[in-house]
Amino acid sequence: MSNAERDAVDAIVVGAGFAGLYMLHRLRQQGLSARIVEAGGGVGGTWYWNRYPGARCDIPSLEYSYQFSDELQQDWEWSERYATQPEILAYANHVAERFDLLPHIRFHTRVTAAVYDEAARTWDVTLWERSPDRDSEAESTITTRYLVMATGCLSVPNVPDIEGLDPDAPNVHHTGRWPREGVDFTGKRVGVIGAGSSAIQSIPLIAEQAESVTVFQRTPNYSVPARNRPLDPGEVAAVKARYREYRAENWQRGFGADFRDSDRSAFDVDDDARQREYEDRWARGGLAFLAAFNDLPFDDAANATAQDFIRGKIHEAVDDPALADKLCPTTPVGCKRLCVDTGYYETFNRDHVRLVDLKEEPIERITPAAVETSAGSYPVDCLVLATGFDAMTGAVTRIDIRGVGGRSLADKWQHGPRAYLGLATAGFPNLFLITGPGSPSVLSNMLPSIEQHVAWISDCIEYLESRQIAAIEASPAAEDAWVDHVNEVADLSIYPKCNSWYLGSNVEGKTRVFMPYLGVPPYVEKCREVVANGYEGFELTS
Template sequence: MNDNITESVDVVVVGAGVTGLYAVHKLRGLGYRVRGFERGADVGGVWYWNRYPGARCDVESLDYSYSFDEELQQGWDWSEKYAAQPEIMRYLDHVADRFELRRDYTFDTSVLSAELDEEALRWTVRTDGGEVVSARFCVFAVGCLSSAHRPSIPGADTFAGDTYHTGEWPHAGVDFSGLRVGVIGTGSSGIQSIPLIAEQATELTVFQRSANYSIPAGNSPIDAATLRELKAGYAERRRLARLSGGGSPFMTHPRKTLDVSEAERRDAFEKRWELGGVLYSKTFPDQLVDLAANDEARDFWEEKVRARIGDPAVADLLVPTDHPIGTKRIVTDSDYYETFNQEHVRLVGLRENPIERMDERGVLLADGTHVALDAVVFATGFDAMTGSLDRVAIRGRGGRLLTDDWRAGPRTYLGLGTDGFPNLFNLTGPGSPCVLANVILCAEQHVDWLADCLGHLDEHGYAAIEASGRAVEDWVTECRERAAGTLMMSADSWYLGANIPGKPRVFMPFVGGFGVYGEIIAEVAASGYKGFDLLPG
C-alpha cells in the first residue's frame, strides 16, 4: 500500500501519559516491537501540560500510582496525601527511567494520520516529523483531557496583555506580582489556581459562567510512620480499589441516604467531607440516582461552604443551583472559597452579566462595565474525551474517517474497539469508566486486557480483532441507558461535551463503575471475545 514506510513494528502507541507508558512497558515485555510517539517534549501526558499554580491530583497519592510492580509501589515515597503536579511528574520521570521507556518514544512529534491497509490488516501511521510507520496494532492513549479549549470571545486577539491557558501552562511558570489578572472559568483548574494567583496579583477578577461544587482537599504531609503503615496494607487497598466504583479503596455507605437517621446521615457526610475530594459524591449508594438523596448531600455541602464565605451575595453566586451535586466532577480545593473574602478579589457572574468582548485593555461586560487587565488566564478546560483523537485523521475500512463515524457521538464496544477499525484500540476513553475513576488503575485494567487479547490472537493464529457493528450499537445503547438511569444527564457537563459549541450532547463515559466494568470486560475475554470478530491471516 505504501512505498514510503520507514519502519515496521508490531504496535504503535500514541501518547506518553500514564496509559501510554504502561502500554509500552507491558507490550514490550511480552516481546512485541513497540514504537511510541508523544507530541510533548517528555513523558507525563496531562501532567506535562498542566503546570498551572495549584495543579494537584484529586485522587489520593497512594492510589494514583501504578500497582503492576511491587518494588515500584513500595519504593516510591509520596510526600502528601494529594500529590501536586511537580511530584507527579517526578514520579512519572522515575517510572520512565526505571523501565527505560523513553528509548521507544519519539518526542516533540504529533501523529497526523493512521490509515488501514485492508488487505494486509496493518496500519500506516504518519507523523509531522515525516516518519511513516507500519504497525499491526495501533493503540491510542491520548487522554480524555488533552485538547485545550479556548472560548471564542470577540476582540480577544486585540488584548495587549499576556494570555495563558491552564492546560498549556509555560514550563518556566508565571509571575503575576503587581498585575491586574482576570481568570475566566471556575472548573477544576480555575478553582485550584485562583487562590495562588490571588496571592500575587494586585487585583484579581474571576469571571464565572457556572458555579461548581468543590470540597476541601484536607491535604496534609504523609510522615514516614504513616507511609510505612499505608504501604504495609497496599494489597488490601488495591483489592478494595478494584472492586469500587471509582478505583479508590473507599466504599459507599451500606444503606441508602434516607434509610438512616439524620444523625447517621450527617456523620457519614462529615466523614467524607474530612476525607476530602471527589468521593463525597459517593457517600451513599443512591446519591447520583435519587434527587431527594442528592438534595441531602447538597444541603450539607451548602451549609459547610456558606460558612466559609463572608459576603452572602458572593456566596449566592458561588453556590450552584443548576445541577445536582456530583453530576459534574466535584473539584478538590485548598482555600478556594476563602479567597473571595479578600478585598482585592472580585467575582463576576457571567450568566447575569456576560462578557461582551475584549479589547486591548481588558474585558467589556454586557452592562457596560470595563474591567482593566494586565493578564488573562483561560481556565476553560478541554474538548474532552474525543478532542485529542479528532486531531488525527484515522481511516478504517473503505477509507472511512473515525471522526465521521463518531459525528453523532463516540461509537465503541467496551470503549476499546469500533467496527470498521480492526486492531485499533483507544484506551481509557469514551465508553469506559475513564474520567469517572482513578485513571492509573483504568490504564492498567485496559492495558492488561489488551495484552491478553493480543496473546490470544497470536496463540490461535488470528491476524486481527474487530468489534462487530451489533456489539458497538448494543454497547452505545447500554452506556446511554445506564446514564439515563442516573442524575448525570441533568448537568451541562463536559462529560456530555456541553462545553464545546456544536458538539453532540452524548454522555461519553461508562457510568456503571470501575469494578462492574472490569467484570464485564473480563467476561468478554473469558468467552473468547464475544462481540468481536477474530480475523484470520
C-alpha cells in the same frame, strides 16, 4: 520539510502519559517492536502539560500510582496526601527511566493521520515532527500492525470562541498548556475565565501574587476541601504492608478508589445522623464525600441533601451572602466532576478578588487590555483560560483516522462517540483505545483503569499473535448494544442532568452524549466475560 523513508514496527502507541508508558512496557515484555509518539518534549501526559499554580491530583497519592510492579509501589515515596504536579511528573519520569522506556519514545512528534490498509491489514501512520527549537519540521510515515490511542481523556484544551481572544498572545495562558517556566503575576491585574477544577485549584495561589483577580464565572461548581497534608510514615507503612490486598479491595468499589463507600441510603438515617456523616466527610476532605450514602448518584431527593449541605458550607466560608449565592451551584452534586480545593471559597473574601457572573453580564469581546462584558469593561494585564478540555474524544478525532472503506472516525463519531467497552470501535481493525468512551475512565481512579485497559489490550494482542490472527475489530451489533447499555446505566443516575464535559457540553458544537460508564466492578467483570467467551462481540480475521 523532508519525507523520510518509511519505517515499520509492530505497534505504535500515541501518547507518553501513564497509559502510553505502561502500554509500551507491556508490548516490549511481549517481545514486540513498539514505539510511543508524543507531541510534548517529555513524558507525563496531562501532568506534563498542566503546570498551573496549585495543580495536583484529586485521588490520594497512594492510590493514584501504578500497581503492576510491587517493587515500584514499595520503593516510591509520596510526600503528600494529594501529590502535586511536579511530584507526579517526577514519578512518571522515574517510571520511564526505571523500565528503560525513553529510547523507544519519539518526542516533539504528532500523529496527523492514520489510514488502515485493508489488504495488508496494517496502519499507515503519518507523523509530523518539529525540532525542540522549532527551527525545523519533518513529515514521515510509519507502518504498524497495532495502533493504540493512549491520548488521554483530558488532553485537548478547550478554547472559548470569544471575539478578540487570541489564545497565543503572550499574556494569555490556558491552564492545560501552562508555560514550563511558570508565570509571575506579581503586581498584575489577572482575569480568570472559568470556574472548574483548574480555576478552583489555581485562583487561591494566583490571588496571593496578583494585584487583583477577576473571576469570570458562567456556572458555579461544587468543591469540597482537600485537607491536604504531609503523609504520615506510619500510614504509608500500613498501606504498603498490605498493598496488594488494598488494591484488590478498591477494585470492588464503585469508583475504583477508597471512598469508604457507604451501603446506606441518605434516608436510612435521621436528619441529625445524616448531618454528622456529611460533617465527618467534609472534615476528612476529598472526593469520598460523594460516597457518604449509596444513593447520592442515583436519587434526586438524596442528592438534594448533599447539595443543601455544601451550599451551607459555601455560605459559611464567604462573608458576603449575595456573593455566596452566586458561588452556589443549583445542579446535582456530582453531575459535574466534584472539585477539591484549598481555600477556594475563602479567597473571595479578599478585597482584591471579585466575581463576575456571566449569566448576568456575558462576555462580549476581549481586547489586549480588558475583558468587556455587556455591563462594562474589566482591565486585565494577564488572562487565564481555565476553560477545560474537549474531553474523552478530542485528542482522537483531531487525528485523521480512516478505517475500513476509508471511513473517517471523526465522521463516525460526529453524533457522539461509539465504542465497544471503550476499547475498540467498529470499522477500525487493530485500533485500540485506552480509557475511551464507554469505559469508567474519568468516573474512576484513572491509574487502575489505565492498567486494566492496558493489560486487556496486551493480552488481546498476545492472543492474536499466538493464533496468527491478523485483525480484530468490534462488531457493529456488540458496539450498538454496549452504547445502549452505557446510556441506560447513565439514565438511572444524576450524571446526565446537567451540562458537563462528561457529555461534551463545554465544547461549542459538540454533540451532547454521556461518554463514561458508571461502575468499575461490573465493567471489569464484563471485560473478563468477553475474553472468556473467545472475545465475544469482536470479529477476528486470520
